[in-house]
Amino acid sequence: MRELSVDEILDGIREHHTVVLEHIYQTYYDQIKYLVISNSGTQNDAEDIYQEALIVIYRKLKAGELEIENCSFNTYLYSVCKLLWLKQLEKKRIRPDELAEQENVSDFEQDDLLIVYEKSEKYKLFQKHFSRLQSDCKRILELTLEKYSLREIASKMGYGSEKYAKKKKYLCKERLIESIKKDPKYTELT
Amino acid sequence: MTTKSTLELIDRYLNQDLRGNELSEFEKMLSNNPWFRKEVNLHKEINAALLEKDIMKLRNELKSIQAKQRTSRNKIIRMFPPNRYLFGSIAAAASIILIIGGILLFSKGDHVSNNSLYSNYYNPEEAITIVRSGGNTEDITLKEAMMAYQDKNYESAIELFSQEPQNNLAKFYMGLSYMETGNSKKAIELFNELISHQENLFVEQAEWYLGLSYLKIDEYEKAKELLTRIANSDNIYQTDAKKILKNL
Numbered sequence: 206m207r208e209l210s211v212d213e214i215l216d217g218i219r220e221h222h223t224v225v226l227e228h229i230y231q232t233y234y235d236q237i238k239y240l241v242i243s244n245s246g247t248q249n250d251a252e253d254i255y256q257e258a259l260i261v262i263y264r265k266l267k268a269g270e271l272e273i274e275n276c277s278f279n280t281y282l283y284s285v286c287k288l289l290w291l292k293q294l295e296k297k298r299i300r301p302d303e304l305a306e307q308e309n310v311s312d313f314e315q316d317d318l319l320i321v322y323e324k325s326e327k328y329k330l331f332q333k334h335f336s337r338l339q340s341d342c343k344r345i346l347e348l349t350l351e352k353y354s355l356r357e358i359a360s361k362m363g364y365g366s367e368k369y370a371k372k373k374k375y376l377c378k379e380r381l382i383e384s385i386k387k388d389p390k391y392t393e394l395t
Numbered sequence: 396m397t398t399k400s401t402l403e404l405i406d407r408y409l410n411q412d413l414r415g416n417e418l419s420e421f422e423k424m425l426s427n428n429p430w431f432r433k434e435v436n437l438h439k440e441i442n443a444a445l446l447e448k449d450i451m452k453l454r455n456e457l458k459s460i461q462a463k464q465r466t467s468r469n470k471i472i473r474m475f476p477p478n479r480y481l482f483g484s485i486a487a488a489a490s491i492i493l494i495i496g497g498i499l500l501f502s503k504g505d506h507v508s509n510n511s512l513y514s515n516y517y518n519p520e521e522a523i524t525i526v527r528s529g530g531n532t533e534d535i536t537l538k539e540a541m542m543a544y545q546d547k548n549y550e551s552a553i554e555l556f557s558q559e560p561q562n563n564l565a566k567f568y569m570g571l572s573y574m575e576t577g578n579s580k581k582a583i584e585l586f587n588e589l590i591s592h593q594e595n596l597f598v599e600q601a602e603w604y605l606g607l608s609y610l611k612i613d614e615y616e617k618a619k620e621l622l623t624r625i626a627n628s629d630n631i632y633q634t635d636a637k638k639i640l641k642n643l
């Protein structure tokens with residue numbers, strides 16, 4: 206595959222373009238892996254950081270806040286991954302001795318990226334617990350958020366009454382909230 | 396603990412469904428009670444998170460790309476054990492040919508035994524680093540257990556992990572250690588416990604390794620059932636499970 210321009214890569218991320226996402230992985234993942242593993246991380250950490258860096262970039266793109274100036278996509282991605290991994294190390298109270306300061310991202314942008322990252326981590330946890338709910342619970346909560354009335358939900362789900370739909374809805378919500386609160390990661394993130 | 400009625404009240408507030416007295420009381424609680432404020436905020440954020448279908452989709456896509464690339468890379472490494480570096484670029488070219496050959500061979504299906512499927516897809520999980528601020532006995536035991544596991548000293552890893560029977564991480568890695576020592580029955584027991592317990596972070600991995608353990612002991616039907624479930628979910632091993640099913 207030929208070299209892609211920064212804009213082509215960003216468009217690909219914005220549109221979840223599989224070919225572009227695969228290309229990014231094949232071209233850039235190895236150095237991210239090396240970065241993380243050579244600084245107290247595992248392969249799983251590396252994969253996680255790589256994934257979350259792309260999610261953070263996607264979030265910024267979607268908000269229209271992403272500007273890559275004077276550097277290649279490669280350099281930018283590497284800087285974001287390094288920033289996120291430093292943050293994780295800080296949480297684990299490991300002092301990195303080899304990782305130099307960021308050169309390619311301004312202090313202002315670093316703060317901003319970290320705010321997005323923090324929110325992203327939290328939402329990731331919520332989404333993970335959501336994905337583990339039983340499918341009827343997932344469906345009900347989705348319909349609720351899409352502003353369907355209880356009557357419509359009851360009929361879509363094949364429930365006998367609105368009352369039952371309501372009971373079920375709050376039961377599902379309660380289950381979701383409880384499982385989130387029980388996750389040790391939740392206390393860590395809030 | 397949130398009671399049902401609080402849950403409903405918060406829900407109605409977030410939908411801007413509260414009026415008059417109910418609303419003013421709610422707002423009073425919000426400003427006076429930090430705990431309540433935190434609770435309402437959590438509900439609000441959860442709602443926002445569940446609406447992010449695009450993010451969930453992108454994350455799954457990235458996961459499956461990683462899983463796919465990981466298996467194809469691991470295959471190359473397995474085909475050229477220790478001295479693979481001697482082959483250099485010839486090896487790279489040859490491995491592509493071998494992989495294509497492998498795929499052709501696989502697609503014949505009936506030539507592949509369940510056990511060779513197992514060894515093709517079983518990748519020992521890497522040990523994880525346990526670093527916590529405190530240094531209680533549980534952490535120390537786990538750390539030693541992980542080191543034993545990392546050093547492939549599975550007997551002592553099992554011994555150490557078994558000292559923390561309530562810890563899910565210990566349970567998971569103990570299962571993996573049993574797999575390494577060939578004691579699939581014990582591994583199956585532990586993975587089943589993790590899965591039935593649900594409230595832990597290892598369910599996805601436990602399902603996958605349970606499936607592989609069943610393959611190993613030729614529990615063909617059980618393996619198939621489990622792998623089908625994985626293939627139809629957003630488990631990180633979804634793609635691998637699909638591939639195995641094709642060959643079963």
